[in-house]
Amino acid sequence: MNLLKIRLIVLIERFKKVTAVADELGVKQPTISFHMRKMEEEWGTTLFELKTGKVLLTEAGRLLHHYAEQIDRLYTEAELRMLELQKNGLRKFVMGCTETANTAFLRGAWFASASEVADIQLSLVTGDNDRLHDLLPEGCVDLIVTGKPTSLPACNNLLLTEDPLMLLLPAKHPLAGSMNFTSISAYRLAQLPFILLEDSSLREALNAWEAAERITLSVRWTTDRIEQVLGAVEAGTYLSVIPSCCINGELLNGIAAIPLPGPPALYRMYAAWPHTSWDPQLAARMVSMIQEQAGKSTR
Structure with a gap:
């Protein structure tokens, strides 16, 4: 079984037409x-x-397709990596992270340290937790940093940090001037409008806090960009x-954090790699x- 046949069975399952497969491969x-x-x-x-x-796959065909799809995906990834190496002489290392992880760790001193790895080309992919975990076994990323641990047995899993959630509010907000943060009523917060970062792990941690306080925050807007979150808070909205x-x-x-x-x-951040x-x-x-960098973030 050569790579052409591996590719063929993948395309048969995708197009279900011999003519379409022939067109895709450029053959008769x-x-x-x-x-x-x-x-x-x-x-x-x-x-x-x-x-x-x-043209449909039989039960035996579907079994073979399961393995053929993985081989085809890995070979395609190998082709892309080798093309990058031929193009600029650098090996490509792909990292995937959520917007939360990107903001927390991949900045400042981290970039200075990463720039010392001179024999590779770094590539950063952002996305939500589930999408990044799907990319890991596909070989599309070499390392992910997300808000949940991987369940894949063939991967390393490391807890990077465990941090409390903080309330962000405009610096001139009445609550920002409180000398005793513990006196702030969770019920009062429930009456105010919130903008939240799209992060399923963040939402889970916040849901647990809401359940403990027996309130539900009024979320008026969500976004996957932390710059929009900070801009909306700073504007006093x-x-x-x-x-x-x-x-x-x-x-x-112009923002207070309490x-x-x-x-x-608590919000937990994990690193996972094969x-x-x-x-x-x-x-x-x-x-x-x-x-x-995670250690510096917790100091």
Whole structure:
């Protein structure tokens, strides 16, 4: 079974038409039919069946497709990585992170440390927790930093930090001048408009706090960009909640950050990467740099 046949069965499942597969591969239709017959001869079973003008996979074909899809995906990723290497002589290391992780760790000193890794090209992909966890087994990313641990058995999983959620409000807001933050009523917060960062793990931590306080915050707007959250708070329009690891003086211009009332609501951040990384030492080095930045964020 060569790579052409691997690609062929993936495309048959996708298009369900021999002509469409032939067009995609840039070959003639009889060539596709020939390889389909050869595949069935090689495996000694029927892989394809014709129904209502479509080519469908048999049960054996679906089993083979499961593995073929993974091989095709990995080979495509290898092609892209090798093209990058040929183009600029640098190996490509792809990191995936949520907007929360990006704000918390991948800034300032981290970029200075990462720039010392001179023999690679760094690529950063942002997305939500679930999407990044889907990319990891596909080989599209080498390392992810998200708000939830991975459940994949073939991956390393490391808790980076555990931070309390902080209330953001305009610096001139009456609550910002309170000398005793514990006296702030959670019920009073429920009467004010909030803008929240789109982060499922952040939402889960906040839901737990709301349940403990028996309130529901009035969320008027959500966004996946922290700059919009901070801009709306600074303008005096909304309040918000973010993990303490995301707070630094550069971002909080005209914004006050105080602890949420009641019991601490904790937000956890995790790093995950495959056991079979193409460069285990490089992956470990990247994780170490993020750990160091995470330590600074909690001080």
